[in-house]
Amino acid sequence: MSLGYLFGGGVGTEPHGLELYRTYEVVQSWYEQVSAWTGLTVGQILEEDLPTAQEERQSVGTVREAALAIGVHDVLASFNLRPAAIGGLSLGAMTASCLAGSLGRRELFEMLASSRDTPEPSADDPQQGIAIAFSSLADGSHPGDGAPSYPGENVPGVHLAGDFGPTADGTKRIMMLAGHAEALGALAAEVPPGTVVPLPGRTIAVHTPLRRPYRDFMAPRIDAIPFADPEIPLLSCLEPKVLRTAADVRDLFQRNSTDPISLVDVYTGMKEQGVQLGLVMGPSIPEGILAFPFPVVHIERPEHIEQALTTAYDLGIDLSGTPALS
DSSP states (O other), X not given: OEEEEEEOOOOOOSOXXXXXXXHOHHHHHHHHHHHHHHSXXXXXXXXXXXXXXXXXXXXXXXXXXXXXXXXXXXXXXXXXXXXXXXXXXXXXXXXXXXXXXXXXXXXXXXXXXHGGGSOOOOXXXXXXXXXXXXXXXXXXXXXXXXSXXXXXXXXTTEEEEEEEEEBTTSSEEEXXXXXXXXXXXXXHHHSOTTSEEEOTTOOOOTTSGGGHHHHHHHHHHHHTXXXXXXXXXXXXXXXXXXXXXXXXXXXXXXXXXXXXXXXXXXXXXXXXXXXXXXXXXXXXXXXXXXXXXXXXXXXXXXXXXXXXHHHHHHTTOOTXXXXXXX
């Protein structure tokens, strides 16, 4: 029985991880380490309000989400639960790369912390935004057919930023759009109600060409990271691909901010690697909404740890084998 770990890519604005922090000493030690690397207090990482400046807010949010995901991993590692394959979306792809052994934890968190120095956009620049889009699967399209068509396709200022695949009931496909907030708002008003839903408070058009200034700013910092070949199969979220070399992972880091992401590519690749149970780390991939080709357990609170261990045991996964990657 093969186990896969999936890491989400949303930048959390709500506190997460408090219960795990209070329950497990390994998580407490881990957050102290993240604090030392990033210059943030444990409180800032765990529960305090995020900064108001856009890039600083994004930076602290990424530290918060990655710290929680790795904290969950470390708790599972204490029970000798380890993944046979690993992958994630956006920030989750970088976190997965770290846990696959392609870069050190310190390098990851120092990079995330340094992104707060990204210059803020000019006040004259058009406001950016993100929306969730729903398209019908009544046409018989399959999630593996490649880049899907989407509401607003070919509309100036609207980009397909992410493909999350079909819903659990198989009736719709969920996607993320990003671009100019005005164009997204106009699109939402033109299509049937509920087809395109702009997300309040999201002011960064992630995974679109509009993030090119951020990509260029971070490029030399990523170039300076000493990447290594992944030690376990690492699934890309940018195309259907297993990342096998240090160069593959560096390319993922460089392109991650401007290229669209696909959960379908990650879980399809995991299925091809023989994964039969997936553990979703953190709250950024919604529970119970999306279809997966294998059972999944979402973990963000202590009771979910027990659920994951019980499910793994029931499915015949050996918990006494090789410890998880350090």
